[in-house]
Amino acid sequence: MTPAEPSPTLTTESLALSYGPRRVIDSLGVSLPSGQVTAIVGPNGCGKSTLLSGLARLHKPESGAVLLNGADIQNLPARTLATQLALLPQEAVAPEGLTVSELIRFGRQPHQGWLRQWSAEDQRVVEHALAAAGLEALAERPLEALSGGQRQRAWIAMTIAQQTPLLLLDEPTSALDLGHQIEVFELVRHLACHGRTVVMVLHDLASACRYADHLIALCDGQIVAQGAPAEVVTPELVRTLYQVDCTLMIDPDTGSPLLANVRRASP
Amino acid sequence: MKSSASDLPTSAFVPERRSQSIAAPPGYWRIAWISPRGNACSLLIERRGVAVSAGLGVALVCACVLYLSLGSMALAPSAVLPALFGRGEMISVFTVQELRLPRLVAACLTGAAFALAGVLMQTLARNRLATPGIIGIDNGATAFAVASVVGMGVSLAPPAMALAGAATAAALTFGLVAGGGTQGYRFIVAGIGVGAVFGAVTQLMLARVAIDTANAAYPWTVGSLNARPGDAVGLLAVGLGVGVIAAFIVARPLSLMRFKDATAYGLGVNVKARRFQVLMLSVVLTALAVAVAGPVGMVGLIGPEIARSLSSSRQVPLVASLLAGALVMVLADLAGRTLLAPIEIPVGIVTAVIGGPWLLWILMRPQRSHA
Numbered sequence: 001m002t003p004a005e006p007s008p009t010l011t012t013e014s015l016a017l018s019y020g021p022r023r024v025i026d027s028l029g030v031s032l033p034s035g036q037v038t039a040i041v042g043p044n045g046c047g048k049s050t051l052l053s054g055l056a057r058l059h060k061p062e063s064g065a066v067l068l069n070g071a072d073i074q075n076l077p078a079r080t081l082a083t084q085l086a087l088l089p090q091e092a093v094a095p096e097g098l099t100v101s102e103l104i105r106f107g108r109q110p111h112q113g114w115l116r117q118w119s120a121e122d123q124r125v126v127e128h129a130l131a132a133a134g135l136e137a138l139a140e141r142p143l144e145a146l147s148g149g150q151r152q153r154a155w156i157a158m159t160i161a162q163q164t165p166l167l168l169l170d171e172p173t174s175a176l177d178l179g180h181q182i183e184v185f186e187l188v189r190h191l192a193c194h195g196r197t198v199v200m201v202l203h204d205l206a207s208a209c210r211y212a213d214h215l216i217a218l219c220d221g222q223i224v225a226q227g228a229p230a231e232v233v234t235p236e237l238v239r240t241l242y243q244v245d246c247t248l249m250i251d252p253d254t255g256s257p258l259l260a261n262v263r264r265a266s267p
Numbered sequence: 268m269k270s271s272a273s274d275l276p277t278s279a280f281v282p283e284r285r286s287q288s289i290a291a292p293p294g295y296w297r298i299a300w301i302s303p304r305g306n307a308c309s310l311l312i313e314r315r316g317v318a319v320s321a322g323l324g325v326a327l328v329c330a331c332v333l334y335l336s337l338g339s340m341a342l343a344p345s346a347v348l349p350a351l352f353g354r355g356e357m358i359s360v361f362t363v364q365e366l367r368l369p370r371l372v373a374a375c376l377t378g379a380a381f382a383l384a385g386v387l388m389q390t391l392a393r394n395r396l397a398t399p400g401i402i403g404i405d406n407g408a409t410a411f412a413v414a415s416v417v418g419m420g421v422s423l424a425p426p427a428m429a430l431a432g433a434a435t436a437a438a439l440t441f442g443l444v445a446g447g448g449t450q451g452y453r454f455i456v457a458g459i460g461v462g463a464v465f466g467a468v469t470q471l472m473l474a475r476v477a478i479d480t481a482n483a484a485y486p487w488t489v490g491s492l493n494a495r496p497g498d499a500v501g502l503l504a505v506g507l508g509v510g511v512i513a514a515f516i517v518a519r520p521l522s523l524m525r526f527k528d529a530t531a532y533g534l535g536v537n538v539k540a541r542r543f544q545v546l547m548l549s550v551v552l553t554a555l556a557v558a559v560a561g562p563v564g565m566v567g568l569i570g571p572e573i574a575r576s577l578s579s580s581r582q583v584p585l586v587a588s589l590l591a592g593a594l595v596m597v598l599a600d601l602a603g604r605t606l607l608a609p610i611e612i613p614v615g616i617v618t619a620v621i622g623g624p625w626l627l628w629i630l631m632r633p634q635r636s637h638a
Contacts, residue, residue, distance in 0.1 A: 058529055
């Protein structure tokens with residue numbers, strides 16, 4: 001189900017984020033293209049997860065701002081923000097014993113209230129989220145009984161049920177094997193096809209090239225490149241980010257960049 | 268900035284169509300009606316929660332009847348109800364109405380308050396060990412209350428002193444882990460440390476006063492329903508009433524606070540504000556209960572534990588915890604009054620002796636309960 005509203009825009013304006021005295025992100029200005037999948041990549045500790053939590057208002061900016069349709073998200077009520085922007089944190093954990101459909105129903109929370117606990121809309125959206133994530137058959141299973149990929153899909157289904165035009169995912173595939181990673185990435189593509197704007201932090205540049213429309217490469221809290229993967233990924237960029245050399249090829253099936261013969265950079 | 272925020276598109280209100288059948292989610296009853304203003308209203312009632320609460324409620328009523336009938340003068344359970352309403356022999360009426368009933372009321376109220384405070388704090392800290400009794404709030408309340416009883420130059424009533432003590436202990440614990448949040452063992456360890464200091468302060472005060480004064484303060488230190496200040500019981504009743512309403516108001520965000528902060532925040536919960544509210548609620552309930560019965564912190568651990576082992580993980584078992592706490596307190600005090608009669612064992616000791624091993628069994632048996 002496509003969010004009914006026109007896609008909102010999420011941008012940052014000279015954003016600075018710090019942990020105590022350490023400035024992790026410095027005067028960063030990004031604009032996240034609507035209806036596309038954006039991947040934030042970069043070496044460990046470059047500030048990509050920090051940037052994502054800044055975008056989700058989990059991290060208060062030291063200066064600058066994150067703007068949703070031009071309005072500073074710091075001024076939005078938590079609930080309003082939760083109807084615009086959904087976040088899946090890294091390694092999310094649920095109370096023991098919760099089933100898939102129970103988890104997904106929690107995604108309806110921002111749309112519900114004390115006297116509006118379960119509407120036809122809620123029911124329709126939860127059923128849709130189960131179907132979109134391919135979890136209908138597992139709806140009443142406890143989360144613990146699922147495979148890693150299924151569980152991650154259940155979490156994404158919860159954010160689908162939140163019906164937000166914007167979806168932020170922090171390393172959604174970090175603990176998954178290849179098959180399960182593909183399950184998750186294909187779901188993400190499916191969501192973007194239906195009009196959602198997805199932003200995900202990835203540590204794997206190869207998956208970012210394959211599944212993202214837009215790439216933001218961070219190094220030491222600064223943007224070193226942004227744009228379509230086919231345009232911005234170069235051996236030089238890979239070297240800057242990860243201190244490795246590689247041979248760059250074009251995937252004959254998808255046209256996206258492929259990294260081959262990756263090796264430690266020669267001095 | 269504020270005005271531009273309201274320009275954001277909010278999700279379109281979709282009116283419920285009569286023709287469309289709405290099924291309640293599995294395990295729930297759904298009650299729907301149209302408000303006078305024409306809004307579609309709906310409530311979900313969790314069936315398991317209702318069954319568990321009803322079961323615990325029946326058990327509590329049975330325990331109360333037993334409590335009123337047993338003692339140095341045993342009454343037949345069938346004689347309890349008439350005596351409660353002033354019928355029957357004078358001596359039975361006196362025993363039930365004047366001797367046992369006030370104490371029973373105090374047991375129910377303190378047990379419920381300790382357990383509700385316990386389940387709130389556990390949820391807040393996402394840790395089953397983080398009850399007010401363990402993180403030193405009981406001890407803080409006790410130390411201050413004892414200070415007023417032994418007359419350390421302060422003349423406030425015990426409830427006010429207990430409240431001040433609980434607030435001080437909570438402030439210290441949270442101050443010590445400033446920035447570290449309420450999660451993880453740092454918080455618990457800090458709380459245990461604060462509790463130990465207040466425990467020592469209490470002992471020190473008792474050691475320095477005359478033996479009679481120390482005896483007067485003794486019930487406060489072990490937890491007993493024998494010397495309950497009347498005004499403190501009244502205050503607890505009011506506080507518990509308000510606390511239960513407040514707990515219901517925060518119940519929905521509370522069920523989301525069992526997730527990581529980031530998840531709760533992402534779902535629209537104002538985590539910081541809610542956490543402060545829940546903490547305050549837990550501290551006040553603990554203090555009011557300590558002012559009546561002293562530190563019977565074990566109930567704050569056992570009550571929620573029973574409730575959780577019976578309930579589903581769909582929500583935080585607030586009502587079940589409250590009822591289980593009252594039940595434990597009533598049974599423990601009944602045991603304390605009758606087991607070694609005419610010697611009375613303070614309820615705090617009974618809950619520790621019976622509750623400790625039982626709790627270990629709960630924690631160590633094969634996992635089925637929901638953290």
